Amino acid sequence: EFRLASRKLFHYAFAAILRPLRSLSYSGIHLYVNDSLKWFFPYLAAIISDWPEACGICATYGSQILYIYTTFV
Template sequence: MYSRNKPDVKQLLAYLPIIKAKDDTQKKSEEHKNIVRRTFHKSLKFLLSPLYNEDNGIELELNNRILWCIPRISMIISDWPEACTFSLTYKSTQSNHPCHFCLVSKENLSNINLNSNQIEPRSHKNMKLHYKNNTEKNVSIEKVRNFFWNVPDINIYAATVPDRMHHLDLDLFHYQLNFTKALILE
């Protein structure tokens, strides 16, 4: 955790293309927004496909030993708008299903009495089905193929964690623990 934000643990892999609109009208058009979304997911394909090539792997030097490693993505750290970009859920607070992790309705978003069987998690399977049946609006996702649907060993809706940096590095987690403790004691 202490090394997370140090420069020596970071590695720049690539620059992502930015699609420019010719004017504001074009910028706000659904067509342009979809081109931006598609370009992002296609770029991810170029960037990340080598990770999922079966005969691939890297030699990693660790404690003076060479280890054969197959890298995988386990988590995507993001803020809320970035989580929408990765999961392709609607970037609007007025969205009917604003959570990128599950299908909770906006009316129930702050309902603390919901139990777990009233919450349906998003998965590659159910989202892909809505995309195929042209019912993606019912679950508040964009009409764009999600690159991660073809990636094994990851559920993009669960792996994208908004504000993990704030949560772990900026002590929000401790605050939440103490807050909950005080609440229980009350």
């Protein structure tokens, strides 16, 4: 019962945090880039998994980039 409630709370909070980005992905946002007005449509993709699985998806496991990232984080 507690685990179900904590799962629901996590998903509700995550949806509340991402709601502004989701609305912008349909309507777009105007931003100035190099003194030129551009129309952007933000796209959000999230991979929530354990570290080795996420590294395998990103193809960075054992690479120098991963070493630098984990050293300074």
